[in-house]
Amino acid sequence: MHESTLIRFRSEIRHFYLITVANIVFAALLMAFGISGLVGQAVLIYETFSTVAYVIYSPVVLIIALFAALAGFGWILTSVRVFEGIEAIKDELDEKRGVVSDEDLTRLIVSMLSHYRDNRATIRTMILVCTLGGVCSFFLGVLGSLEFLSVSTDGIVFTLNNYLVIPFMLLTLGVALVSLASSSYFSRFARVWDERLDEIGESEALLKETLELDRR
Amino acid sequence: MSGRRTAFEIYWEILVFCRTSQSFTGIVNRCNLNSKTGQEYLGFLVVKEYLVEVADGDKIRYVSTERAGEYIALFNSLYRKLFDTAPRFKL
Numbered sequence: 001m002h003e004s005t006l007i008r009f010r011s012e013i014r015h016f017y018l019i020t021v022a023n024i025v026f027a028a029l030l031m032a033f034g035i036s037g038l039v040g041q042a043v044l045i046y047e048t049f050s051t052v053a054y055v056i057y058s059p060v061v062l063i064i065a066l067f068a069a070l071a072g073f074g075w076i077l078t079s080v081r082v083f084e085g086i087e088a089i090k091d092e093l094d095e096k097r098g099v100v101s102d103e104d105l106t107r108l109i110v111s112m113l114s115h116y117r118d119n120r121a122t123i124r125t126m127i128l129v130c131t132l133g134g135v136c137s138f139f140l141g142v143l144g145s146l147e148f149l150s151v152s153t154d155g156i157v158f159t160l161n162n163y164l165v166i167p168f169m170l171l172t173l174g175v176a177l178v179s180l181a182s183s184s185y186f187s188r189f190a191r192v193w194d195e196r197l198d199e200i201g202e203s204e205a206l207l208k209e210t211l212e213l214d215r216r
Numbered sequence: 217m218s219g220r221r222t223a224f225e226i227y228w229e230i231l232v233f234c235r236t237s238q239s240f241t242g243i244v245n246r247c248n249l250n251s252k253t254g255q256e257y258l259g260f261l262v263v264k265e266y267l268v269e270v271a272d273g274d275k276i277r278y279v280s281t282e283r284a285g286e287y288i289a290l291f292n293s294l295y296r297k298l299f300d301t302a303p304r305f306k307l
Binding site for chain 1: 219227
């Protein structure tokens with residue numbers, strides 16, 4: 001029983017660790033895209049008002065870029081907080097390699113439960129931030145690469161800005177997909193650990209009885 | 217260990233740590249408690265005879281009793297059981 005518990009626990013910690021690392025990387029990318037979008041729009045705003053040219057900046061891209069930069073920043077902060085706790089637990093598991101005593105394993109499980117209790121609200125926020133980041137990234141990728149878009153009853157017509165923009169668009173769409181996938185994984189993780197907390201709540205009656213708290 | 221823990225988790229941690237005799241300061245540091253809550257937890261475990269006080273010169277040290285083994289074993293099995301049943305998280 002101990003072996004299977006250890007294998008499952010180790011695999012869960014590793015999977016969650018990978019998601020948090022991916023989150024930090026993609027949050028940084030989203031923030032970078034947001035900032036690059038903001039800088040690009042700032043240049044276009046300057047050109048619009050300093051020359052006699054037409055208005056060439058896009059307020060929609062500007063707002064989405066601002067949202068993306070802020071969401072990316074918030075996403076990094078929340079991911080790092082969760083990452084630190086998971087990293088400590090994973091490092092301890094890795095240090096012990098194959099030999100983990102019953103008590104060490106229980107201690108790590110308790111650590112994980114207490115880390116989850118501490119970060120329950122943060123993980124809920126991450127689910128929202130990941131979704132928001134994904135949506136921002138998606139629109140930033142699509143809008144940033146479009147030169148012309150027309151939606152009519154005859155159909156949708158669009159032209160791309162430049163072939164050079166396509167890799168950027170694919171990258172932002174990739175970030176969007178990863179962040180939406182992360183959001184889904186965080187939801188699943190939260191659901192599993194919420195159920196475990198409920199189970200622990202039920203088990204407490206037995207522990208209470210053993211400790212004779214009722215007769216205190 | 218730090219973070220939000222239940223009283224049962226703290227009792228378990230104290231009892232496991234006190235398998236070899238420990239000082240009050242050692243327990244409080246290891247279990248990340250303040251001295252007030254530390255005294256409450258230790259007092260409770262001593263009253264319930266899960267811990268005994270042992271004089272070591274002019275200092276008092278704490279050691280888990282045989283009764284503590286029952287609680288530790290039950291706690292271990294309950295927490296490990298969390299991973300024996302579905303659901304589980306994976307990518």
